[in-house]
Amino acid sequence: MSETTMPPARNRTAGALDRLLRRKLAVLGMAIVAIMVAAAVFAPLIAPYPPAEQLFDGLTLEGAPLPPGGAYLFGTDLLGRDLFSRLLYGARTSLVIGLVANGIALAIGTLIGVTAGFAGGWAGAVLMRLTDLMMAFPALLLAICLAAIFTPSLWIVALVIALVNWVQTARVTYTETSALVAREFIAAERTLGAGPGRILFLHILPHLLPTVIVWGTLGISTTVLLEATLSYLGVGVQPPTPSWGNIIFENQTYFQSAPWLVFIPGAAIVALALAFNLIGNALRDVLDPTQRGRG
């Protein structure tokens, strides 16, 4: 009986990969991610020049950056550094922040959401009011403010992004957990004498897994965009560490005559964020047909 209404979490997740691979957009997303990861991991091998080196012939005689083509695939930046090499190393920054910041945000969000939903009562109420409070903050404003006041290192930027990004996960996991807690099979488990630990780890968390996977994937996209925006404003990852956002920040004064310095890194940011959005959205359709919309 319960098989038809709520199949065990394992069955829902198994075979998901097959269904995922049948979606063209998801495959496109995964291909982009694979390329970006390869670029980041093998950056030292692929990069034709050291990313921070101001090349001897990297500027024209008038001191202008070189356009794409010729000796430099994507041209050079205002300081005569090879843009392609900087982009490869920048992929490391984006992916590290994407994974770390989003991992922390996911952990905080799930912890708060599950605790609030499972514990209920006043503890749950306090946690959810905290979430409401965070919802009222303009997230980008808060992140800019925090990042500007600290001197941002890579890890501080990741932490700041995590601190403003856990709210959605908390709300979604809270809704799911409190719905699960009210279901009959949980009540049945309780009657059979299962303790809270057993219920939490054996029944609640496995059912939350699809939701966490979906939000975790979509969250990487949000994180990548937030890092790019902070770095573009000059309060994110600081030069000389290359990040796609701070490459644009460093070169934007000159962008009317050297547009490639803005639009090639810009395209990289869009591609990476798009890839995770496509995968996340396909995962949502495959794993979790009830959670659609804007969230």
Add this chain to the structure above:
Amino acid sequence: MIAYLLRRLIQSGMILLGVSFVTFLLLYVLPADPVRQIAGRSATAQTVENIRQQLGLDQPFLVQYGRYLGHLAQGDLGRSYLQKTEVAALIGARLPASLLLMAGGIACELAIGLTLGVIAALRKGRALDHGLMLGSFAVISAPQFVVGLLLLYVFAVRLDWFPVGGYGSFAHLVLPALTLGILGSGWYAQMMRSSMIEVLRADFIRTARAKGLGRLRVVLRHALPNAILPIIAMIGIDIGIFMGGLVVVESVFGWPGMGQLTWQAIQRVDIPIIMGVTLVSATAIVLGNLLADLIAPMIDPRIRLR
């Protein structure tokens, strides 16, 4: 209804009080010293101490916060540390430009998003539908500064159709409003598509067609109004997303609104302005959400107020 409204207003007030407390606390504990900013680098320790006392920044945290709340209750947001002007006056001077930009942004996202959503729904499963949906994902994945710089480059620098930046005429508004609205247009296109597909499946649409009404008339007169309704309430939620976007869009286009004011204040640790802007934004977000919740049941009677 009145009881619900009252309860929600009290709740919103509590949330705003919480926002003010958290922001004040953050700015108090963070390692940036506003007094140093005011006094300048060459100031003596004595000058720094004097300024600190004048501003009351030597007082304990709760005293400072209590005083801030006291002023706030009288509608006083304090004075800017560096500009020596009332924060309320500074925000008031910048607000119209930002509101204009937001209105333009909402107009753009609705016009683009809803139109493309309807087209995608009518062409469901075809190449055009897939293309539009991929496009909507790309738009959602594009940071606003990249979109802004791209529009600036193509339409202002290359084609010279619009001014590169500034404020004052309708032509100045087009590119910033488009930049602000284009992100949301992706969301609206996706929501409108699913809403429209759902409505087109409904029995009353089949009845209308069976009566012999033309396809265009059925879509425009019967399906569209029903499909749009659930989406209207989302505009309230957009306000919150826009508040952050303003900082970026205004800095790309040199638009003299609240975003620029905020950005300068953050760089100079001008705490009264940061507090003021955060509170104004939070109020806009909370009211926007309240509005969305109030409108939803008027549109769809199946949604009840709790």
